[in-house]
Amino acid sequence: MHVRASGCHDADQVPCVTLISGLARHEAPSKPSLPRAGDAYSQTAPVQCTPDADAPTVHAQQPRGKVRAMDADAGPERYGCVHYRRKCKIRAPCCGEVFDCRHCHNEAKDSLEVSVHDRHVVPRHDIKLVICSLCNKEQDVQQDCSNCGACLGKYFCAKCNFFDDDVSKNQFHCDGCGICRTGGAENFYHCDKCGCCYTSLLKDSHRCVDRAMHNNCPVCIEYLFDSTKAINVLHCGHTIHLECLYEMRAHQQFSCPVCLRSACNMSDIWQKLDQEVAASLMPAIYQKKMIWILCNDCGMTANVQFHILAHKCPGCSSYNTRQTRGDPAACSRV
Ligand SMILES: [Zn+2]
Numbered sequence: 158m159h160v161r162a163s164g165c166h167d168a169d170q171v172p173c174v175t176l177i178s179g180l181a182r183h184e185a186p187s188k189p190s191l192p193r194a195g196d197a198y199s200q201t202a203p204v205q206c207t208p209d210a211d212a213p214t215v216h217a218q219q220p221r222g223k224v225r226a227m228d229a230d231a232g233p234e235r236y237g238c239v240h241y242r243r244k245c246k247i248r249a250p251c252c253g254e255v256f257d258c259r260h261c262h263n264e265a266k267d268s269l270e271v272s273v274h275d276r277h278v279v280p281r282h283d284i285k286l287v288i289c290s291l292c293n294k295e296q297d298v299q300q301d302c303s304n305c306g307a308c309l310g311k312y313f314c315a316k317c318n319f320f321d322d323d324v325s326k327n328q329f330h331c332d333g334c335g336i337c338r339t340g341g342a343e344n345f346y347h348c349d350k351c352g353c354c355y356t357s358l359l360k361d362s363h364r365c366v367d368r369a370m371h372n373n374c375p376v377c378i379e380y381l382f383d384s385t386k387a388i389n390v391l392h393c394g395h396t397i398h399l400e401c402l403y404e405m406r407a408h409q410q411f412s413c414p415v416c417l418r419s420a421c422n423m424s425d426i427w428q429k430l431d432q433e434v435a436a437s438l439m440p441a442i443y444q445k446k447m448i449w450i451l452c453n454d455c456g457m458t459a460n461v462q463f464h465i466l467a468h469k470c471p472g473c474s475s476y477n478t479r480q481t482r483g484d485p486a487a488c489s490r491v
Pocket residue numbers: 249250251252253254262266277278279
């Protein structure tokens with residue numbers, strides 16, 4: 158199922174409906190027992206891709222902190238809709254109807270109430286006509302009204318046909334992405350391999366995955382590239398919504414749902430596990446029991462001493478391992 162980023166506030170808050178099944182699929186082989194493993198995430202600064210600017214969510218930008226209601230400054234002077242402050246409407250090229258913005262169109266035309274045959278989203282790059290909200294003049298897409306001269310949007314992108322009076326989002330157009338994004342061009346760079354704008358902090362420090370952002374979130378399966386929500390790049394290079402990553406944490410899931418590698422830097426957790434394993438001696442009958450494990454992090458296969466708590470990879474010291482051969486009845490609980 159492809160859950161489109163419709164962008165309205167309510168839609169953005171739709172819970173990750175497939176979360177549980179999504180996690181369950183990968184749970185069995187990869188879940189080490191992790192005492193207080195939640196620490197791992199708090200020690201990992203969220204690394205983000207910049208959300209689609211033509212997306213009205215205001216809770217997408219972590220650095221700006223608190224959620225800002227779109228209509229916080231609603232007043233008699235206000236033009237626009239719940240998604241944007243702007244002084245024009247668009248004529249949708251698809252159905253010829255007039256809407257405040259493409260999200261308003263999509264909410265009306267891509268909803269479950271619309272019959273499947275008629276359901277569609279507006280192709281944002283094909284919008285040709287806008288209507289000035291002050292003088293109602295319909296005209297070609299342009300920043301200033303050809304009739305009354307009003308500025309239709311303080312931020313204007315002629316490529317995306319996008320208007321927004323709220324320039325505090327620091328919108329910018331990325332030619333690599335082909336869409337406008339938020340967060341300031343100076344803070345992001347476009348990774349050609351991953352196919353998206355990533356925070357500059359990731360420039361030389363992320364593992365590139367071919368078109369990493371042109372996939373669905375492995376947890377909620379929303380398409381990530383033009384998602385309106387904050388997105389995190391995992392250590393393995395796979396991408397996931399930040400909020401979905403937090404959901405994983407809440408479910409004690411610490412490995413990438415795609416490749417099973419550890420989702421963040423776990424070295425502190427592994428050190429704690431070292432102590433726990435050392436402190437819990439196995440009964441004599443298990444002292445000589447050896448098992449085969451496969452490390453989810455480095456891929457090494459190793460023969461290690463069985464332990465009830467967890468099994469450490471001799472190659473990379475990770476406990477994100479799974480038992481591959483041996484007596485299943487004696488399988489450790491991890
Ligand atoms: Zn339409």
